[in-house]
Amino acid sequence: MSYTSPVAEFRFLLDHVLAYAKLAQTETFAEADAETTDAILTELGRLCDDVMAPVNRAGDLTPAVLENGVVRTSPGFKDAYQAIAEGGWLGISADPEFGGMGLPQVLNTAMNEMMSGACLALQLCPLLSQGQIEALEHHASDELKALYLPKLTSGAWTGTMNLTEPQAGSDVGALTTKATENGDGSYAVTGQKIFITWGDHDVAENVCHLVLARLPDGAPGTRGISLFMVPKFLPDEGGNPGERNDLRVVSLEHKLGIHGSPTCVMSFEGAKGWLVGKENGGMAAMFTMMNNARLGVGAQGIGVAEAAYQHALAYAQERVQGKTPLGKGAIIDHADVRRMLATMKAEIFAVRAIALACGLSMDMAKAGNDPHWKARAALLTPIAKAHGTDIGCEVSSMGVQIHGGMGFIEETGAAQFFRDARITPIYEGTNGIQAMDLVGRKMMDGGEAAFRLLQEVEDCAENARTQLAELANPVWDAAETLREATEWLVAQDASTRNAGAVPYLRAFARVLGAHYHLKAAIADPQGARARLAKVFIDRILPEHSSLLVQARAGAEQLYALSPEDLESA
Ligand SMILES: Cc1cc2nc3c(=O)[nH]c(=O)nc-3n(C[C@H](O)[C@H](O)[C@H](O)COP(=O)(O)OP(=O)(O)OC[C@H]3O[C@@H](n4cnc5c(N)ncnc54)[C@H](O)[C@@H]3O)c2cc1C
Numbered sequence: 175m176s177y178t179s180p181v182a183e184f185r186f187l188l189d190h191v192l193a194y195a196k197l198a199q200t201e202t203f204a205e206a207d208a209e210t211t212d213a214i215l216t217e218l219g220r221l222c223d224d225v226m227a228p229v230n231r232a233g234d235l236t237p238a239v240l241e242n243g244v245v246r247t248s249p250g251f252k253d254a255y256q257a258i259a260e261g262g263w264l265g266i267s268a269d270p271e272f273g274g275m276g277l278p279q280v281l282n283t284a285m286n287e288m289m290s291g292a293c294l295a296l297q298l299c300p301l302l303s304q305g306q307i308e309a310l311e312h313h314a315s316d317e318l319k320a321l322y323l324p325k326l327t328s329g330a331w332t333g334t335m336n337l338t339e340p341q342a343g344s345d346v347g348a349l350t351t352k353a354t355e356n357g358d359g360s361y362a363v364t365g366q367k368i369f370i371t372w373g374d375h376d377v378a379e380n381v382c383h384l385v386l387a388r389l390p391d392g393a394p395g396t397r398g399i400s401l402f403m404v405p406k407f408l409p410d411e412g413g414n415p416g417e418r419n420d421l422r423v424v425s426l427e428h429k430l431g432i433h434g435s436p437t438c439v440m441s442f443e444g445a446k447g448w449l450v451g452k453e454n455g456g457m458a459a460m461f462t463m464m465n466n467a468r469l470g471v472g473a474q475g476i477g478v479a480e481a482a483y484q485h486a487l488a489y490a491q492e493r494v495q496g497k498t499p500l501g502k503g504a505i506i507d508h509a510d511v512r513r514m515l516a517t518m519k520a521e522i523f524a525v526r527a528i529a530l531a532c533g534l535s536m537d538m539a540k541a542g543n544d545p546h547w548k549a550r551a552a553l554l555t556p557i558a559k560a561h562g563t564d565i566g567c568e569v570s571s572m573g574v575q576i577h578g579g580m581g582f583i584e585e586t587g588a589a590q591f592f593r594d595a596r597i598t599p600i601y602e603g604t605n606g607i608q609a610m611d612l613v614g615r616k617m618m619d620g621g622e623a624a625f626r627l628l629q630e631v632e633d634c635a636e637n638a639r640t641q642l643a644e645l646a647n648p649v650w651d652a653a654e655t656l657r658e659a660t661e662w663l664v665a666q667d668a669s670t671r672n673a674g675a676v677p678y679l680r681a682f683a684r685v686l687g688a689h690y691h692l693k694a695a696i697a698d699p700q701g702a703r704a705r706l707a708k709v710f711i712d713r714i715l716p717e718h719s720s721l722l723v724q725a726r727a728g729a730e731q732l733y734a735l736s737p738e739d740l741e742s743a
Pocket residue numbers: 335336337338342343344345368369370371372429437597600601602603604605606607
């Protein structure tokens with residue numbers, strides 16, 4: 175399917191909205207200067223548009239299949255994956271010591287978005303490898319790092335993440351997969367994992383599974399979980415794929431979307447594995463991978479939204495229907511279609527800025543070891559994941575709507591974006607769990623990180639009041655309302671917070687989105703950026719106040735409605 179990577183949009187955001195240039199002034203990211211950044215984004219854009227996007231439809235129409243215990247991927251996927259690997263893109267943010275480029279996470283986020291817009295089903299493969307690389311960099315022994323990191327970074331081997339079991343989904347602590355010591359430094363891992371993305375394939379020579387399992391003396395719940403590296407082929411003395419390990423794909427799932435991504439039921443049958451991190455320290459190690467993947471999944475939602483928008487815009491420019499207020503013309507001139515397109519574009523801009531700001535905060539934290547940036551990144555991660563993926567679904571749904579009846583017909587391709595996007599609010603921690611993380615763990619500082627960010631939003635609006643009053647005043651007011659709601663929230667018990675978590679997260683995203691639109695308008699006060707900001711601030715931002723009413727509503731009326739009431743009402 176046709177897709178054009180929004181390279182110029184990334185450049186605008188990095189240069190005019192996010193103060194990206196600060197990164198190149200740090201020792202850690204000195205190489206991320208304007209020239210390198212341009213070259214990276216342009217090259218990635220070419221790969222996504224010319225190599226990945228053309229296989230997107232084939233992945234949907236010809237899903238991966240399990241043949242004689244081996245997964246065969248969709249037509250064209252192997253070549254496209256090889257192009258990703260040969261470009262060195264698996265290691266864009268990986269440690270140069272093991273072959274990575276060491277570039278900032280914010281560029282990685284842009285890459286993940288572009289790749290997802292081009293072909294989400296294929297992008298999942300490099301996304302999981304990236305997360306595994308980061309987990310190993312932080313938690314693996316030197317021996318494991320030396321063996322696995324160069325292979326994963328080059329793309330010769332790929333990574334997976336094995337948490338979910340039939341009885342252990344959101345409740346990871348309920349897992350029953352076991353690990354016992356073999357006596358030679360390795361462990362035998364036994365159990366069944368479900369929904370394992372890219373759990374097997376034919377695009378690379380080895381599949382490295384990071385598996386959560388419990389040692390015999392592991393405590394119940396998440397405290398007693400350890401993490402193991404369990405490769406499909408055991409590395410031989412030369413570090414090449416050797417003997418086959420005792421694990422297999424039981425079946426592949428038939429899914430609503432991302433058909434080209436093999437989702438595997440995996441059986442580990444005394445498979446040989448090696449501990450990553452400390453015994454019973456599995457959740458901490460896996461969290462490194464999950465945090466990376468959460469921002470990556472947020473970027474997935476944004477990427478699919480962008481692709482759906484481009485598709486819908488092209489259709490709206492061509493489809494002629496009825497008389498529009500501007501005379502006889504294409505449907506883009508009907509007010510309601512214009513509303514949908516404007517909403518899509520404004521939503522994508524806002525959430526893209528949030529995701530990039532999250533990546534940038536991770537980079538600033540890494541470069542300066544600054545706790546404030548670390549707290550900022552932690553605060554923004556659940557917002558980027560949940561809101562990015564919600565917008566992916568909403569925008570791709572609007573994309574179907576703009577196509578009218580043709581949107582419901584598979585051949586136009588609009589439906590694929592809608593179906594593909596639907597998984598993103600579910601995996602990598604459902605969006606409900608993300609929102610609970612925001613109002614729970616991320617507010618354990620009494621809301622300090624949130625208040626610090628809101629202060630920046632208010633200061634920016636304050637400074638823009640004279641030049642752009644119509645835009646700046648509502649942003650300042652909204653930030654103040656959110657501040658008050660946050661003060662209220664941090665004083666509540668867990669149940670009250672959780673009942674309002676999802677609307678609170680969305681309200682936060684509304685305020686941040688308006689803030690970034692205002693910054694864009696400041697950079698382009700007479701131009702299209704300011705006009706788009708007006709759409710967001712006039713039509714979308716006001717939602718924050720009703721969301722905050724819901725956020726403050728508490729849990730009482732929800733639990734007053736009994737399960738029986740839900741049946742009969
Ligand atoms: C296509 C696909 C790919 C996947 N890839 C992987 C993978 O590579 N590796 C892997 O390990 N897993 C993977 N998963 C699993 C995925 O992460 C889980 O499906 C997800 O975490 C939700 O778990 P669950 O399906 O058991 O739903 P449940 O946990 O049963 O949740 C059902 C509903 O209850 C809500 N809920 C559950 N607990 C709570 C709570 N405490 N508070 C409030 N609400 C709650 C949820 O938000 C959700 O709405 C994949 C799933 C799919 C469908």
